[in-house]
Amino acid sequence: xxxxxxxxxxxxxxxxxxxxxxxxxxxxxxxxxxxxxxxxxxxxxxxxxxxxxxxxxxxxxxxxxxxxxxxxxxxxxxxxxxxxxxxxxxxxxxxxxxxxxxxxxxxxxxxxxxxxxxxxxxxxxxxxxxxxxxxxxxxxxxxxxxxxxxxxxxxxxxxxxxxxxxxxxxxxxxxxxxxxxxxxxxxxxxxxxxxxxxxxxxxxxxxxxxxxxxxxxxxxxxxxxxxxxxxxxxxxxxxxxxxxxxxxxxxxxxxxxxxxxxxxxxxxxxxxxxxxxxxxxxxxxxxxxxxxxxxxxxxxxxxxxxxxxxxxxxxxxxxxxxxxxxxxxxxxxxxxxxxxxxxxxxxxxxxxxxxxxxxxxxxxxxxxxxxxxxxxxxxxxxxxxxxxxxxxxxxxxxxxxxxxxxxxxxxxxxxxxxxxxxxxxxxx
Amino acid sequence: xxxxxxxxxxxxxxxxxxxxxxxxxxxxxxxxxxxxxxxxxxxxxxxxxxxxxxxxxxxxxxxxxxxxxxxxxxxxxxxxxxxxxxxxxxxxxxxxxxxxxxxxxxxxxxxxxxxxxxxxxxxxxxxxxxxxxxxxxxxxxxxxxxxxxxxxxxxxxxxxxxxxxxxxxxxxxxxxxxxxxxxxxxxxxxxxxxxxxxxxxxxxxxxxxxxxxxxxxxxxxxxxxxxxxxxxxxxxxxxxxxxxxxxxxxxxxxxxxxxxxxxxxxxxxxxxxxxxxxxxxxxxxxxxxxxxxxxxxxxxxxxxxxxxxxxxxxxxxxxxxxxxxxxxxxxxxxxxxxxxxxxxxxxxxxxxx
Numbered sequence: 088x089x090x091x092x093x094x095x096x097x098x099x100x101x102x103x104x105x106x107x108x109x110x111x112x113x114x115x116x117x118x119x120x121x122x123x124x125x126x127x128x129x130x131x132x133x134x135x136x137x138x139x140x141x142x143x144x145x146x147x148x149x150x151x152x153x154x155x156x157x158x159x160x161x162x163x164x165x166x167x168x169x170x171x172x173x174x175x176x177x178x179x180x181x182x183x184x185x186x187x188x189x190x191x192x193x194x195x196x197x198x199x200x201x202x203x204x205x206x207x208x209x210x211x212x213x214x215x216x217x218x219x220x221x222x223x224x225x226x227x228x229x230x231x232x233x234x235x236x237x238x239x240x241x242x243x244x245x246x247x248x249x250x251x252x253x254x255x256x257x258x259x260x261x262x263x264x265x266x267x268x269x270x271x272x273x274x275x276x277x278x279x280x281x282x283x284x285x286x287x288x289x290x291x292x293x294x295x296x297x298x299x300x301x302x303x304x305x306x307x308x309x310x311x312x313x314x315x316x317x318x319x320x321x322x323x324x325x326x327x328x329x330x331x332x333x334x335x336x337x338x339x340x341x342x343x344x345x346x347x348x349x350x351x352x353x354x355x356x357x358x359x360x361x362x363x364x365x366x367x368x369x370x371x372x373x374x375x376x377x378x379x380x381x382x383x384x385x386x387x388x389x390x391x392x393x394x395x396x397x398x399x400x401x402x403x404x405x406x407x408x409x410x411x412x413x414x415x416x417x418x419x420x421x422x423x424x425x426x427x428x429x430x431x432x433x434x435x436x437x438x439x440x441x442x443x444x445x446x447x448x449x450x451x452x453x454x455x456x457x458x459x460x461x462x463x464x465x466x467x468x469x470x471x472x473x474x475x476x477x478x479x480x481x482x483x484x485x486x487x488x489x490x491x492x493x494x495x496x497x498x499x500x501x502x503x504x505x506x507x508x509x510x511x512x513x514x515x
Numbered sequence: 516x517x518x519x520x521x522x523x524x525x526x527x528x529x530x531x532x533x534x535x536x537x538x539x540x541x542x543x544x545x546x547x548x549x550x551x552x553x554x555x556x557x558x559x560x561x562x563x564x565x566x567x568x569x570x571x572x573x574x575x576x577x578x579x580x581x582x583x584x585x586x587x588x589x590x591x592x593x594x595x596x597x598x599x600x601x602x603x604x605x606x607x608x609x610x611x612x613x614x615x616x617x618x619x620x621x622x623x624x625x626x627x628x629x630x631x632x633x634x635x636x637x638x639x640x641x642x643x644x645x646x647x648x649x650x651x652x653x654x655x656x657x658x659x660x661x662x663x664x665x666x667x668x669x670x671x672x673x674x675x676x677x678x679x680x681x682x683x684x685x686x687x688x689x690x691x692x693x694x695x696x697x698x699x700x701x702x703x704x705x706x707x708x709x710x711x712x713x714x715x716x717x718x719x720x721x722x723x724x725x726x727x728x729x730x731x732x733x734x735x736x737x738x739x740x741x742x743x744x745x746x747x748x749x750x751x752x753x754x755x756x757x758x759x760x761x762x763x764x765x766x767x768x769x770x771x772x773x774x775x776x777x778x779x780x781x782x783x784x785x786x787x788x789x790x791x792x793x794x795x796x797x798x799x800x801x802x803x804x805x806x807x808x809x810x811x812x813x814x815x816x817x818x819x820x821x822x823x824x825x826x827x828x829x830x831x832x833x834x835x836x837x838x839x840x841x842x843x844x845x846x847x848x849x850x851x852x853x854x855x856x857x858x859x860x861x862x863x864x865x866x867x868x
Contacts (some may be wrong), residue, residue, distance in 0.1 A: 181560055
């Protein structure tokens with residue numbers, strides 16, 4: 088009998104030891120953050136990469152201090168597949184909330200999908216920092232129905248109204264330089280926008296604004312397909328029309344084709360505007376160097392927007408072998424959340440909310456202060472976004488260049504394509 | 516009490532003689548009971564959302580079968596009916612303040628009108644010409660949606676619609692109840708004299724016309740009926756998602772409905788319903804499974820496509836007809852179905868092969 092009891096005791100002791108070794112003593116509950124995005128696409132990758140980088144850094148530094156306890160971040164990858172299916176996106180966010188019990192949400196890209204995901208997050212009273220969709224309506228909802236939509240914030244990109252503003256500032260800046268250096272009296276502009284709904288308002292405004300407010304002449308509007316493989320007909324017509332500037336509005340692959348062929352044909356004009364393809368690291372190789380001198384609005388470049396930009400940019404390139412796109416702003420979203428949670432001493436949305444509203448944080452893209460609609464404030468001293476130009480194989484920041492006293496260290500002057508200078512010198 | 520007893524005995528009689536004699540009918544009974552009992556076991560928000568969307572898409576897939584499967588009018592732009600109804604429902608709800616129980620049926624009338632708009636010019640078209648023409652309609656409507664953003668909300672769509680019922684469990688019962696009801700209605704239509712004519716139009720339209728039947732009228736009827744049922748699905752979707760947007764008109768949705776219907780088995784009504792009930796939750800199962808392997812790339816769509824392709828390769832008539840043929844046999848004399856293994860037909864007593 089004693090022998091039997093001894094055996095049972097030994098087994099129990101062994102079990103206790105195994106449990107003691109296996110179970111983490113006083114395991115700290117992580118703070119779960121759902122990263123929403125179309126993970127099979129570059130936008131989703133940007134969301135995930137930015138958030139992963141921030142989570143690693145924060146965890147290595149001890150995590151987020153909630154009261155007396157330091158809690159690590161656990162990221163939950165939420166593939167919304169929103170390009171292909173809006174219902175899929177809603178299922179994904181519902182799962183993140185109800186199954187994984189995430190404390191916060193960051194990301195989102197396609198506006199229509201974000202609208203529905205926003206509603207689901209608001210139903211669950213979860214703070215959702217948008218890092219992808221630019222439509223102003225997402226934030227207008229906060230002012231219209233604060234009690235319901237107060238948990239929504241947008242960090243990146245700047246809203247489409249300000250994107251449009253920067254677009255025209257870039258156009259005006261390049262126009263002024265051309266006027267001065269080439270002695271052109273009246274700048275002629277060719278408006279070239281991909282045939283897509285989002286580009287329509289820009290075209291409409293440009294047609295009115297350029298002659299009426301900016302003293303420029305519109306020589307024509309061209310609307311190639313977003314996936315056009317040949318733009319030579321448009322480029323020939325633009326050249327015939329005598330345009331000095333080509334005002335581009337491209338988010339799709341046509342941006343690559345257009346920039347490549349414009350360089351190949353040495354069209355005596357400068358391309359300025361939105362060209363998402365030219366924001367990517369692979370643009371130079373993809374155009375065989377012919378995309379040289381293309382100017383676009385951008386969020387990141389290797390320039391000192393804030394002291395955090397270059398370290399972030401370099402580390403991102405080192406880790407992921409590409410430049411960060413704007414959806415990588417999830418990096419900043421996590422730091423902003425960290426600050427608000429630490430001040431609140433809680434992960435409860437209602438407790439974190441007032442501190443998030445009072446955010447005044449220098450992130451990698453500028454100084455973040457949320458306005459009444461929980462949108463990021465745009466302008467000098469805040470987030471401005473930047474203008475970049477490809478200059479001999481390097482993507483360089485060319486704007487703001489002493490605009491409204493804003494100058495980011497590392498910004499270089501805009502470079503005129505040499506064949507444009509030559510063309511107008513000969514013409515004289 | 517006697518009346519209740521009589522109904523109970525009659526129900527049991529039907530169950531014993533009509534339902535329990537065939538495995539496929541037992542499966543349908545089990546499916547209905549399970550569907551109705553589900554919220555007793557779980558009220559998980561995520562799970563119920565998936566099941567609500569499954570029911571909505573099941574109505575949508577069955578409505579495609581009603582038109583394209585039964586009548587042979589190959590519609591590659593079925594999202595048009597869904598999208599028109601969802602926009603109509605949203606406008607009725609947002610502009611006129613109509614509650615869902617008015618806006619959804621009235622929105623479905625929008626689907627009927629869309630059926631007429633598509634049906635009339637397509638009456639003389641067949642095969643690939645018809646398929647391509649129907650494909651064009653939702654694309655045209657998407658253009659219109661973007662052209663008048665003041666009314667349609669442009670790329671954002673129309674948001675902020677009233678909730679279906681305000682409770683996830685009630686939403687579930689409404690969607691699944693309507694799915695069962697409308698699925699049964701569609702099945703009864705195809706099982707009626709009208710259904711036989713629709714069958715015949717698909718097989719040999721000329722012969723049907725020779726028999727003195729106005730095929731034009733029946734084809735238009737199929738377009739309108741299909742538009743109505745797809746419209747109910749569109750209206751339910753708009754109120755459940757609280758949004759009617761351009762994604763409801765996308766080509767991808769039109770193809771998705773064909774995949775569901777063909778996978779489940781065309782010309783059956785219940786086949787497409789089963790197709791959605793297998794494939795739609797399967798995508799979510801894949802999401803859960805793949806979440807355990809974060810290092811794996813996002814290959815849900817790839818696995819989904821591979822599975823559908825393999826199924827259709829080995830089961831060209833769809834999954835449900837294949838399964839049914841494995842467990843049941845048709846009487847060579849009276850065409851009534853019997854459970855596999857029976858020696859003689861349960862109705863005419865003919866010898867079964």
